[in-house]
Amino acid sequence: MPEDFLERLREVVGDRELGGIKSLDVTDDLQLERAAELLRRRFRTMHDVRAYELLVDLAADRLMVLAVRIARDLGLAVDPEELIIAYFEFLFADVAPDGTSHDGARFLLHADAWMRECAEARVRDIALSEATDPVGPVHWGDDALPRESPGPEAALERATHVCFHRLDLPLRRVLRAHQVEGLTAPQIAHEFDMKEREVDELLLDAAERLDRAVRQELEGGAR
Numbered sequence: 001m002p003e004d005f006l007e008r009l010r011e012v013v014g015d016r017e018l019g020g021i022k023s024l025d026v027t028d029d030l031q032l033e034r035a036a037e038l039l040r041r042r043f044r045t046m047h048d049v050r051a052y053e054l055l056v057d058l059a060a061d062r063l064m065v066l067a068v069r070i071a072r073d074l075g076l077a078v079d080p081e082e083l084i085i086a087y088f089e090f091l092f093a094d095v096a097p098d099g100t101s102h103d104g105a106r107f108l109l110h111a112d113a114w115m116r117e118c119a120e121a122r123v124r125d126i127a128l129s130e131a132t133d134p135v136g137p138v139h140w141g142d143d144a145l146p147r148e149s150p151g152p153e154a155a156l157e158r159a160t161h162v163c164f165h166r167l168d169l170p171l172r173r174v175l176r177a178h179q180v181e182g183l184t185a186p187q188i189a190h191e192f193d194m195k196e197r198e199v200d201e202l203l204l205d206a207a208e209r210l211d212r213a214v215r216q217e218l219e220g221g222a223r
Contacts (some may be wrong), residue, residue, distance in 0.1 A: 012050045013038050013120025026058050036107035056088055066112050076119045077164055077180055083115040122154045131159035131217045163213035171206035175198055
């Protein structure tokens with residue numbers, strides 16, 4: 001049974017704020033925008049965590065569509081859900097009542113722009129890192145010593161991840177579409193409005209460049 005988001009919205013913001021809203025279809029962008037703005041404003045002004053939680057539930061599926069598109073457009077080889085999590089973390093911390101950081105933009109427009117900037121920053125940060133950089137915080141064992149460094153397979157995976165994000169955007173796009181999403185050359189050509197021959201050439205070039213870059217990175221990072 002579909003969740004009654006309208007009833008939850010009424011419980012959080014009240015009948016007065018709800019106004020003339022008689023239905024709530026979260027697949028309808030206009031209805032989602034109206035509900036999201038009510039919840040965002042209530043959370044910012046009253047710090048009502050219920051409003052934030054409902055906003056997450058209402059918008060998560062729609063933001064996933066945006067995040068997938070952004071990752072595809074920018075050739076970002078990370079789980080698109082990471083962009084959504086980062087955006088909701090931003091909203092949770094950004095509770096100034098004046099709303100200046102939102103700049104009056106509609107919720108979905110603001111989310112798309114923010115996640116796109118986040119994705120661009122992640123591509124840049126990954127590309128500037130090294131295969132030997134830690135992928136997360138150091139974990140300490142019971143003996144108060146760092147756990148042993150990852151083996152050759154982990155190093156290869158890390159080097160591939162880093163070097164992939166150093167490729168030019170057209171190469172990242174087609175390689176990500178092929179390797180991450182499993183799209184065929186004709187599907188990639190349709191997705192990016194290209195000729196199939198161009199896709200084949202880009203895929204070959206991308207694979208060769210990535211292989212060469214990974215080998216160099218593992219040999220010490222000479223580029």
